[in-house]
Amino acid sequence: MLGGLTLGRFTGGDPSLLRRINSAVVLHALRDAETPSLTELMRVTGLSRPTVEGVIEGLAESGLVVEVPPDPADARKQGRPARRFRFHAEAGHLLGIEVGAHQVRAVLSDLSGTPLGSHRHDVDESASAEERLERVRGTVAELLRRSSVARGTLWAVGVGTPGIVEADGVVRLCTALPGWTGLPLGERLQRSFRCPVLVENDANVAVVAEHWQGAAVGTDDAVFVLAGLSPGAGSLIGGRLHRGFGGAAGEIGALHLLGREVTPEHLLSTTGTPLHPLDEGAVARVFALAKEGDPQALEAVNRFLRRLVHDVAALVLAIDPELVVVGGWAAGLDGVLEPLREQLALYCLRPPEVALSALGEGVIATGALRLALDHVEEQLFAVEQAPLARR
Template sequence: MTSAPVTAATPALLRRVNAGKLLGVLSTAGVMTGTGLIQATGLTRATVHAVCNDLIDMGWVVELDPGRDDTAVGRPSRRFEFNSRAGYVLGIDIGAGRTTVLLADLRGTTMAKAGRSLSAVKTPADRTSLVHEAVVEALAVAGVTDSQVLAAGVGVAAPVDRAGNILVDDEFWRRFDTDLGKHLTELHGWPALLENDANLAVLGEHWRGEGQGVDDLAVLLAGERFGSGLMDSGRLLHGSRGGAGEMLYLKLVEGVGDTHGIARIARERARELLADPTIETSLRALATERPAGSNAPIPTSTTLPSHSITAEQVFAAAAAGDEVALGILRSLAVRTARVVATLAILVNPELVVIGGAVAEAAGQLLPDIEQQLAGYTSTPPRVAASSLGDAIVSVGAVRHALNYVEQHALDLQLTRPA
């Protein structure tokens, strides 16, 4: 048996390792003195100061004026801070009906936001073009150039394998540009890191949402279609082709039968009930309201257009005590509890977060969902509604891009602003 070759610890390699260690500490801390960095890393004073000088030259770290301390003896301590504006990242959510772009600095602080409706797109190329427009707008708002962007996380409502390829086995998934990452990189120059939207949602929730500090976590995107992102022991579950967390199996689950999400079911169930003129509900008045100034005829109960009632109106009517709307919510809770139970049985998360645009309204379902769960599984998780709202995927996309920057920081060439 032959042993693996051992790489010699050259001075250059040690310097790089030490630079990564110091940058990791500074990127998550505030201002630190040389003494503080020595204590945090275990490196010698000479090494800390030498490597910090390297990081300052590269643009990753800035040195601040030494703080005044009249009681101190000798030279004042050098003070260092991570340069959060050394570059920027983008978080891009490309959904079925809308794209949202966040521009953030290297601490994840949002600098600009832009969006475009995708409801009228006819081809994948049209979708990519509108994403490009939203990116250009976000950069212009913040006065940032493409050359200052170090990476972009890009979420799509389709499975994405580890190489960044979109799976197109399903008709819905084929709506997305299969070469999306390549095309965005050609347009802008920065790496576009494609990932499934629910996977990014769980990253965002773990970073900035209800899932902070929870390493066994599932996020259930529950708007128009159900999809889930899964985290086990702090590690994102991906699957061989990016399909971990896909929920087409719900077609086989009794009491569910499809992947339709909370918003869609609420809307469709309300429409079915409103078609019966004998049912009295405040939803009827909401469905027949016309926009101010509109001359369109008021639809009758049998000619209500599909967009005449919204999920938000159903939840609002339920909150006001409407019995018909409350009945819809009860049926939604039973159905959603079955979906959550499947995740509890398959992956046993500590917490399931209901996310997406429907998250705030879905908070009304939580008591009924949790009550139902105990009858479906012996390991019921806690259930919460996301506080990130419809930004959950774009926030996760920012985190995805920051992960890339942190991993490749010492190989990235920073562009100094003019």
């Protein structure tokens, strides 16, 4: 490993491969530093000065590196000031998109993942697939317009959506969004962009987001619970996203299909008949009544929390995470966190830490952005092919 970049085993005799390795190593060092000099890059990478200079020249021609003005401290020294360089994060842009039941949210960043703006639009829960896709396009167009960013500068787009998502971006099953099951979401959105579009389950990108810059920073074994009417979960095992064989890992909300008596409509009913309509507003009213001491509402909330605990406990027992992060709209309701802690302590052999999401409503779009950033970094630091290759 050199500068955080795993090089693996390579044989000599291939100058082009060696150039790609050197380019990836120098670029990685530039990403990790602010404005290093040639001497500092030589020290970090272990490469000779002519090699570093040659790599810098090539990266500058590609637009990925720019020279910065001399440091005032260097200018005060005798002799020529040291030449300094930085990663040109503005050379391209990344987009993270959340497609949810009630909203579409998009966040824009440069190539370092630094946010440049965000935009959201409400969408009706009953909207058709075409209407929802049109709302996505409109949200993205407005964000790009407000940020004065050309669509052609996008290097990758990440998308988080409810449902079981195949590796090719097809939504295999989704009960939350009308017309979403079977939708080739990646292909449909690809028509709007000239860059790779990567689609992933919303809870999966949420756990990636929390690991990147939220409650799970520094924790490589974590579960994110997207707590709603039908909870879902995303899991990191050893710092890697666990999707399962077919992308269905973490679909703990499916446990209610084992018996109608535990469906959300029955769990949250205060009258003995199924709650209808079953939406977030109706559920919020039940929780509000429980807070006021209404006995039927209290029992309904307790049933809901017990089911959530059972679902989460099943996953915790299976993978033994260090941390469970709770997000989604139910996380904002009073009383959800402490019962989770108490009940998981009863059900689990080694109770995990439990925390609320640090990213709130933006967690899915942030995770989708990280998905795009991961893709670009794989391209930038690749050694099997030219690191600047883009589809």
